[in-house]
Amino acid sequence: MVLDTPPVDPRDDSALRALVPRVLAALVRRGEDFDAAEDALQEALLEALRVWPEHPPRDARAWLTTVATRRLVDARRSQASRGRREEAVHDRPRPAGTEEGDDTLFLLFCCCHPDLSPASQVALTLRAVGGLTTREIADAFYVPEATMAQRISRAKRALHGRRLDQPGDLAVVLRVLYVVYSTGHAGRVDLAGEAIRLARQLTLATDEPEARGLLALMLLNHARRRARLDAAGRIVTLDRQDRGLWDTRQIAEGVRVLQTALAAQRPGRYQIEAAVAALHDDAARAEETDWRQILAWYDDLVDLSDDPVRQDPAAVLGRAVAVGHVLDAGAGIRETERLRAVIGDRHRWHAVRGHLYELGNDFPAAAAAYAEAAHRATDVVERDHLVRQAALARAAAQGRTSP
Secondary structure (H helix, E strand, O other), X not given: OOOOOOOOOOOOHHHHXXXXXXXXXXXXXXOOOHHHHHHHHHXXXXXXXXXXXXXXXXXXXXXXXXHHHHHHHHHHHOOOOHHHHHHHXXXXXXXXXXXXXXXXXXXXXXXXXXXXXXXXXXXXXXXXXXXXXXHHHHHHOOOOHHHHHHHHHHHHHHHOOOOOOOOOOHHHHHHHHHHHHHHOOOOOOOHHHHHHHHHHHHHHHOOOHHHHHHHHHHHHHHOOHHHOEOXXXXXXXXXXXXXXXXXXXXXXXXXXXXXXXXXXXXXXXXXXXXHHHHHHHHOOOHHHOOHHHHHHHHHHHHHOOOOHHHHXXXXXXXXXXXXXXXXXXXXXXXXXXXXXHXXXXXXXXXXXXXXXXXXXXXXXXXXXXXXXXXXXXXXXXXXXXXXXHHHHHHHHHOOOOOO
């Protein structure tokens, strides 16, 4: 049985944003073309703006679905093959009522279709499932609105004529959500918060532990967001953050979600990364961080890849940092040496070496490594942070201050 949705004010952006993916999913489930269904839904939303203020519907979702369906039928009537195609629409059974989580999951899989490029998967997910406007998505990714509009249009054209009623690849959906989250905290739209919202919906419809692992990872990292930048918008590294600014309720939720994932005893990448994040969040002071346990988790993470240096450079760099804290800075630096041939041209490799040199009180070497990392960095905020780290290390080398 489908329950009526409460009246919705068409001027309430958040309420409409929650309804859009559910209605779009119902249309696509029925077999409608993705692009045509979205166009019809946009027309229905415009009609809602006109009608609802004076005549609010009893069931807003059903109203939007009905009006969008009529728009689709009208569009088919204007085409040459109107007869058979219109009759087919009327003969199709209406989809059974589904929970919001099921609808969102279905639409997530549609947007993460394997025929789409990773960039298109992310953009279409935010457009169709997240309910963001093209301008909002473009702003979040620092590209012109026209560029993002073309990307989304290409994605919808790529889906034209494809059946979207088959289960997709959960791993692709998780990767897309992780990219959305990681892109995340800049721009006018909070993509990190949007990714967490979608991950919550995903966990409603699947028992896969990696889905919960991803949600836990997002929550545990997002809990530190208030401490991540100072008042001037500059990066504050984890060891120097004001831990009183961390969101303890979000940390507790992340730990609970992680525990339910690990209980399945099928550990994967997101669960392991969440476990590392939980250990960082558990330390009241940076000096109390359980680096031995973190190193053990990094060992497990590296073991997931046949060729971790090439397939997962972030994991091997993270492990090198853990080695430096568990053994000594020199051991961590030696770990980075074996990575030089593969990832030595990346700014993060130089940044990790700067941290390890600093850990070992070799400030001249730390300054040089940070300076090289800054030279190779492309993100302005990160580059400025690395420049400051290099300056602090140079000052420490001259005995003026401690970084």
